[in-house]
Amino acid sequence: MSKQRVTIIGAGLAGSLLAINLAKRGIETHVYESRRDMRLQEVAAGRSINLALSDRGIAALREVGMDEYMLAEAVPMTGRMIHTVTGEQKLLPYSGREGEYINSVSRAGLNIALINEADKYDNVKFHFSQRCVYFDCASGEAKFSNGERVKSDTVIATDGAGSAVRNAMLHGGVERFDFSQIWLEHGYKELHIPATADGGFRLEKNALHIWPRHQFMMIALPNFDGSFTCTLFLAHKNPPADAGGSAFAGLVDEQAVRDFFNREFPDAVSLMPTLTTDFFANPTGNLGTVKCFPWNAGGKALLLGDSAHAVVPFYGQGMNCAFEDVRVLDSLLSDGPDGKFDWQSIYEKYGELRKINTDAIADMAEENFYEMRDRVADPVFQRKRELETKLEQTYPDYFSKYSMVTFREDLPYSVAKEKGNVQDQTLMEICEHVGNVDELDLERIYRQILH
Numbered sequence: 001m002s003k004q005r006v007t008i009i010g011a012g013l014a015g016s017l018l019a020i021n022l023a024k025r026g027i028e029t030h031v032y033e034s035r036r037d038m039r040l041q042e043v044a045a046g047r048s049i050n051l052a053l054s055d056r057g058i059a060a061l062r063e064v065g066m067d068e069y070m071l072a073e074a075v076p077m078t079g080r081m082i083h084t085v086t087g088e089q090k091l092l093p094y095s096g097r098e099g100e101y102i103n104s105v106s107r108a109g110l111n112i113a114l115i116n117e118a119d120k121y122d123n124v125k126f127h128f129s130q131r132c133v134y135f136d137c138a139s140g141e142a143k144f145s146n147g148e149r150v151k152s153d154t155v156i157a158t159d160g161a162g163s164a165v166r167n168a169m170l171h172g173g174v175e176r177f178d179f180s181q182i183w184l185e186h187g188y189k190e191l192h193i194p195a196t197a198d199g200g201f202r203l204e205k206n207a208l209h210i211w212p213r214h215q216f217m218m219i220a221l222p223n224f225d226g227s228f229t230c231t232l233f234l235a236h237k238n239p240p241a242d243a244g245g246s247a248f249a250g251l252v253d254e255q256a257v258r259d260f261f262n263r264e265f266p267d268a269v270s271l272m273p274t275l276t277t278d279f280f281a282n283p284t285g286n287l288g289t290v291k292c293f294p295w296n297a298g299g300k301a302l303l304l305g306d307s308a309h310a311v312v313p314f315y316g317q318g319m320n321c322a323f324e325d326v327r328v329l330d331s332l333l334s335d336g337p338d339g340k341f342d343w344q345s346i347y348e349k350y351g352e353l354r355k356i357n358t359d360a361i362a363d364m365a366e367e368n369f370y371e372m373r374d375r376v377a378d379p380v381f382q383r384k385r386e387l388e389t390k391l392e393q394t395y396p397d398y399f400s401k402y403s404m405v406t407f408r409e410d411l412p413y414s415v416a417k418e419k420g421n422v423q424d425q426t427l428m429e430i431c432e433h434v435g436n437v438d439e440l441d442l443e444r445i446y447r448q449i450l451h
């Protein structure tokens with residue numbers, strides 16, 4: 001048993017996975033979570049209830065033996081199914097290679113499985129309904145809503161985008177602490193397509209469905225029980241003129257919601273019997289990007305996951321990136337002869353390795369919003385995706401930017417971004433000038449891209 005005592009603040013996705021990693025190393029781990037034990041309560045409706053799990057996240061789960069367990073109840077999504085206003089559908093595969101797909105998993109199911117796994121270890125203790133209300137960056141003492149004060153060798157803050165520990169670092173706890181938070185003008189609302197009476201799927205099961213409408217969009221991910229969780233991404237207010245005047249602020253009554261959905265998503269409306277009830281019952285969420293640095297309060301605390309780098313959800317990477325954080329941190333942990341860790345140098349090394357990559361995925365996630373909302377409906381973009389699929393089918397060492405981000409856990413996000421942007425530009429230019437990608441000389445394009 002290690003002689004270290006670590007406090008984790010936040011038993012969300014990253015905190016619960018981290019608890020397993022620390023437990024395996026014999027570290028005495030205390031996890032404080034502001035919510036009640038989610039294993040004992042219904043999950044709040046209207047929050048993102050499924051998530052796309054891909055290779056970076058799977059790699060981190062594999063290290064603690066949880067990958068197969070989670071994938072057993074996942075629904076594979078092999079591509080984006082684009083829905084036009086007139087109801088035509090077109091599948092754009094995520095990859096030209098067999099076995100490269102993303103997985104729709106239940107957020108609550110995954111979180112509960114990770115908490116259950118961590119709870120098996122005697123050296124892990126969960127403290128639910130205890131909100132961290134104050135953190136002293138100098139002494140490392142955390143104060144909780146029940147008045148408890150806790151001191152440990154270090155605190156790892158996995159308390160999400162609104163992190164209390166980050167606030168303490170920002171407000172005087174850490175000198176020259178850089179911080180930015182940029183809100184998207186769009187918010188999101190979750191809606192529901194139920195399963196058929198016999199538990200079947202009302203839309204193609206193995207796809208992430210997208211209704212791209214330029215200034216806004218709706219997506220739907222399949223759930224294991226045959227239903228779909230839809231998410232409408234729409235401006236909060238003041239939409240541009242070409243958005244047809246649509247914004248959450250204008251959807252004030254049932255008629256306005258029905259008119260909007262009948263006009264924009266007619267093929268989905270008939271599958272959404274509880275549309276207006278869900279629309280008014282479920283909250284409208286905000287979306288933003290948080291960047292900050294350093295993540296380390298002198299070895300007394302580390303920010304990890306969304307607390308360090310919340311990203312918008314358009315690459316489906318926030319959780320995958322947070323899981324990769326855990327994997328990278330774990331790879332740096334090694335104790336000295338006295339059974340102690342040098343937390344400060346571990347955290348500094350971690351920051352050096354990670355910051356460039358979390359910045360890269362934050363930028364790509366924002367760019368992907370515009371891709372999903374506008375460009376997936378653009379014929380040039382669709383030809384480019386077809387060309388990328390053909391290249392992936394023909395050349396084992398060709399990976400599109402999407403594939404590098406999503407299926408190459410061996411490749412840092414920053415490399416995927418740099419290589420992917422160059423490739424994207426070349427392929428878009430090529431596809432602007434052809435009507436049909438079958439006319440193209442694939443070998444010549446492949447050589448042009450690689451050299």
Ligand SMILES: Cc1cc2nc3c(=O)[nH]c(=O)nc-3n(C[C@H](O)[C@H](O)[C@H](O)COP(=O)(O)OP(=O)(O)OC[C@H]3O[C@@H](n4cnc5c(N)ncnc54)[C@H](O)[C@@H]3O)c2cc1C
Binds near residue numbers: 034130188315316
């Ligand atoms: C609409 C939407 C869709 C998304 N889709 C995807 C997707 O498809 N794929 C993907 O990879 N990612 C996705 N994400 C991102 C993903 O949800 C986050 O990146 C991920 O949840 C981050 O994990 P975390 O553990 O860092 O934070 P969280 O999951 O937010 O967990 C933080 C935990 O800390 C607790 N907490 C907060 N404050 C305190 C406090 N003061 N004291 C104690 N406890 C506290 C919270 O209750 C919570 O349990 C999506 C996000 C949104 C909003």
